Amino acid sequence: MRLLLGIGGNEDGFDALAATIDRVRVTGDELTVAVLDHPEVDTPTDEVEAAVRDRLANAAVTADVLALSGDPGPALVELAESEGYDRIVLGGGQRSPMGKLSVGPVGEFVVLNSTVSVTLIR
Numbered sequence: 001m002r003l004l005l006g007i008g009g010n011e012d013g014f015d016a017l018a019a020t021i022d023r024v025r026v027t028g029d030e031l032t033v034a035v036l037d038h039p040e041v042d043t044p045t046d047e048v049e050a051a052v053r054d055r056l057a058n059a060a061v062t063a064d065v066l067a068l069s070g071d072p073g074p075a076l077v078e079l080a081e082s083e084g085y086d087r088i089v090l091g092g093g094q095r096s097p098m099g100k101l102s103v104g105p106v107g108e109f110v111v112l113n114s115t116v117s118v119t120l121i122r
Contacts, residue, residue, distance in 0.1 A: 001029045004085040004116075006068075006076045008038025008106065009048035016091030016121040017052065021059045031063035034079060036072035038106065073109030080116040093120040 007013035
């Protein structure tokens with residue numbers, strides 16, 4: 001399976017990266033990590049990319065890492081659909097006090113607009 005993980009540099013994204021690395025080590029899935037220019041995260045994308053590469057190397061997992069520019073939701077959906085990925089993986093999705101799932105703007109756009117299956121990792 002070809003997985004495309006979108007990460008913007010927040011804690012949820014790195015949690016999703018860790019869970020996806022665990023999966024890839026077991027299944028042998030092909031992983032690409034797309035570093036997003038996330039509007040709600042102050043960490044520069046080059047620092048996020050370096051942290052991603054470090055975590056992949058520490059886990060001995062091979063993956064392509066690329067930086068996506070522009071609006072992160074549409075950029076991620078466009079990449080996944082044009083390159084034939086099987087699944088988009090994103091961190092996020094918190095439960096509200098009433099038990100409803102709350103997703104950030106990037107996750108919401110991807111879930112609502114992607115023709116590729118989407119997995120949210122909480």
